[in-house]
Amino acid sequence: MEPTQLLKGVLDLAVLAVVAQEDGYGYDVVRRLRAGGLAEVGDASVYGTLRRLYAAGALTSYVVPSDEGPHRKYYGINAQGTKVLAEQGESWRSFAAAVDRLLAAPGTAPTRVLRTTSLLEDEGTR
């Protein structure tokens, strides 16, 4: 599965977690997500997610004027967002734990499967 596909499923959760730590404006959230290890995250995806979570009532928003240039739009978490974060965080943990267990189970050898596939592909192309 593409990393971006995985990311799409958990971006709401990751954005909520970042904003829950501290209020932030769009690019600030992007930077903290990347610093947290989600290097693939796209600017527009994060901005869109912030707008959607705000529209869904999970975030508050306020504008901070800037002397140097255009104003910044900050987002903060509210009670609704905190509740969503707790629920989705719980599902993520159980989901991730289940996948971890599957990957750790004896007899599973995803590396071998991958290797076979790539060998077959190599045979086909040669």
Added chain:
Amino acid sequence: MSVPTGLRSVAQYVDAVRAALDDLPAETVDDLVGGLEADLAESVAESVAESGDDVRQRFGPPAVYAAELRSAAGLPPRGRRATPVAAVLRRQWPAVRDGLVGLRPAWWVVRAALVAGAASVTLGGGYGGTASFLVLLVPLTALSVWLGRVRMPRLLVVGFGLVNAVGVLALLVGVNGYWVDAREGGGSGDWTPPGVSLDGYPIGNIQPYDAQGDPLTGVQLFDEQGRPLDLSPDHRVLVRDDGSVQELRPQVDATGEQRWNVYPVPGPAGTPGPAPTVAPLLQLQQQP
């Protein structure tokens, strides 16, 4: 890259993104794009410092960026039918509708005139048709205005819309027909013979009389532009009572030119000219 230039290009980029979202309600677009400029400016400032990439290199085509933005925001992708033209029309529609609503009274009168015209043509053309048109026009206009102002059930409104559409079509067909008639008429029906004519028919001669009712000879006639009122070239003959035809002979001026605007045009040599058989019907009163 200087800061002002960078900021300006970011602003242009945001405008392009906004344009790619213009099928969405303005409020939604404001929510999506609000604060975006500051975010992009900061991001670009970093990428310029790191790699020298400007806003387009950093974020790619604005349309793609806008698509990602709206997708992440949970909004539907830009519809195929939502072309810029359609978006413009949708934005302009309230103004257009208001304009059309303002024209409604004029339409009420026009459709009354259409019905009156159709009825009078059916009843018969000519003066009778014109009279019936005028007689019908007043009550039909009143009816039309009343229909335009009264509140009708929805089904009737739809039906009336259809009648209106048929009326407009009839108007277009009628105008087109009239135009074609006028054009073809100009080619054949309105043909007039050359030379002086009366009620569309060329005349054979002119018998001038003075104020006392005495016949005149050698009278030169010109129109208001100085053009000679020549006898029609096709009728420069004298038809006698016995059916014999003799050619008329025009007056000849000092230069030897034939003058067909000198009346009465004399008959052939040896025959009396057109006799003053027509007596003056009235003697003019002497002008003071």
